[in-house]
Amino acid sequence: SYDLTQPPSLSVSPGQTVSITCSGDELVNKYASWYQQKPGQSPILVIFQDTKRPSGIPERFSGSNSGSTATLTISGTQAIDEADYFCQAWDSNVLWVFGGGTKLTVL
Amino acid sequence: QITLKESGPTLVKSTQALTLTCTFSGFSIASSGVGVGWVRQPPGQALEWLALIYWDDDRRYSPSLKSRLTITKDTSRNQVLLIMTNTDPLDTATYFCAHAGDSGWAFDYWGQGAFVTVSS
Numbered sequence: 001s002y003d004l005t006q007p008p009s010l011s012v013s014p015g016q017t018v019s020i021t022c023s024g025d026e027l028v029n030k031y032a033s034w035y036q037q038k039p040g041q042s043p044i045l046v047i048f049q050d051t052k053r054p055s056g057i058p059e060r061f062s063g064s065n066s067g068s069t070a071t072l073t074i075s076g077t078q079a080i081d082e083a084d085y086f087c088q089a090w091d092s093n094v095l096w097v098f099g100g101g102t103k104l105t106v107l
Numbered sequence: 108q109i110t111l112k113e114s115g116p117t118l119v120k121s122t123q124a125l126t127l128t129c130t131f132s133g134f135s136i137a138s139s140g141v142g143v144g145w146v147r148q149p150p151g152q153a154l155e156w157l158a159l160i161y162w163d164d165d166r167r168y169s170p171s172l173k174s175r176l177t178i179t180k181d182t183s184r185n186q187v188l189l190i191m192t193n194t195d196p197l198d199t200a201t202y203f204c205a206h207a208g209d210s211g212w213a214f215d216y217w218g219q220g221a222f223v224t225v226s227s
Contacts, residue, residue, distance in 0.1 A: 001171065033213035035154070042203060042220055043146075043154065048213035086154050090212035095167050096144070096156035 004087055004099035011105040012077045020102045022070040022087030030091040032070035034063060037101075038083045046085075047072060074104075082106040109133035111143075111204050111218035121227045125194050129187040129204030129218060136162055136180055136187065141208040143187040145178065147200040148220075155200075159207065160187055194225045 004024045012018035022032065032050050035043035045054050047063035050070065060075045070089075074081055087099040115127040129143060136143060144159035158168045158178040168176050177190040187204060201222045205214035 031212050033210075035214075037154075042217040043214070044217075045210060045213050045215045048210040048215070052210070054210060054215060088154075088156075088213065095169070096159070096212070098146075098154040098156060100153045 002089070002094040002097050004089055004097055006085075006087060006099040006102045008100070009103045009105065011107055012074075014077060014079060014106055016077055017073060017075045018077055018104065020072045020074075020085050020087075020104065022072075022089075022099050023068055024070075024089055024097075024099075025068060027068050027070055027089060028065055030089040030094070032063065032065045033088045033090070034061075034070075034072045035086045035088065036081075036083045037086065043086065077106055079106050109206055109216040111206060111216060113202055113204050113218045113221035115202075115221055115223065117222065118224050118226060119194055121195055121225055123194055125191040125198070125223060125225070127189045127191075127202050127204075127221060127223075129189070131185050131187070131204075131206065131218075134206065134208075135182070136160075136185070137182050138162055138208075141206070143180070144205050144207055144214060145187075145189045146203045146205060146214065146217075147198075148203070149197075149200040152200075157191075157202075158189060196225050196227050198225045199223065 034047040037043040050065040111131040145157040201220040206216040
């Protein structure tokens with residue numbers, strides 16, 4: 001099976017930049033996506049195909065994917081960004097796989 | 108506007124089969140490139156992909172659950188069904204259906220989720 005590893009938790013001060021990592025074997029050869037999920041709500045897609053932002057997602061969300069690590073970066077973090085973040089990888093072999101999630105605290 | 112909504116039983120007994128229905132609007136699953144998938148999330152845990160069906164009836168399953176899952180679609184009723192056999196209390200989770208297609212291999216629209224308890 002294919003595994004994606006994320007840090008369980010991170011904290012950031014308002015206005016600062018935070019990077020959430022997602023590690024997996026040769027992840028650069030797969031398409032990485034990122035989802036934001038707030039308590040009691042459904043996930044929201046914030047990054048797809050490594051670096052693309054869906055319509056309506058603020059520019060402060062950006063993504064990258066290199067080597068074995070995909071990264072979600074939030075610049076100028078706001079209190080409303082406090083949430084769980086899940087990475088997801090796809091290729092024709094592993095299909096869809098999610099990471100374990102990172103709880104982001106803004107304080 | 109794309110919307111999806113899950114429906115099904117809230118409680119099933121262990122070993123029984125679970126059938127969940129995803130009813131959607133705002134797109135057709137007959138359109139090239141479109142897929143509808145199922146993802147579940149046990150309380151306080153991570154997301155887990157279960158299955159996906161494409162517009163051309165191609166079906167993909169999580170390798171770890173493949174023997175227990177069947178996904179089908181009813182194009183005329185705008186529905187996708189997921190059947191899970193031989194349920195276990197470990198299958199207790201919120202089950203989401205989600206649209207894939209406009210954003211590559213990501214799930215760009217999600218239903219509100221349906222919480223299912225499997226009792227022993």
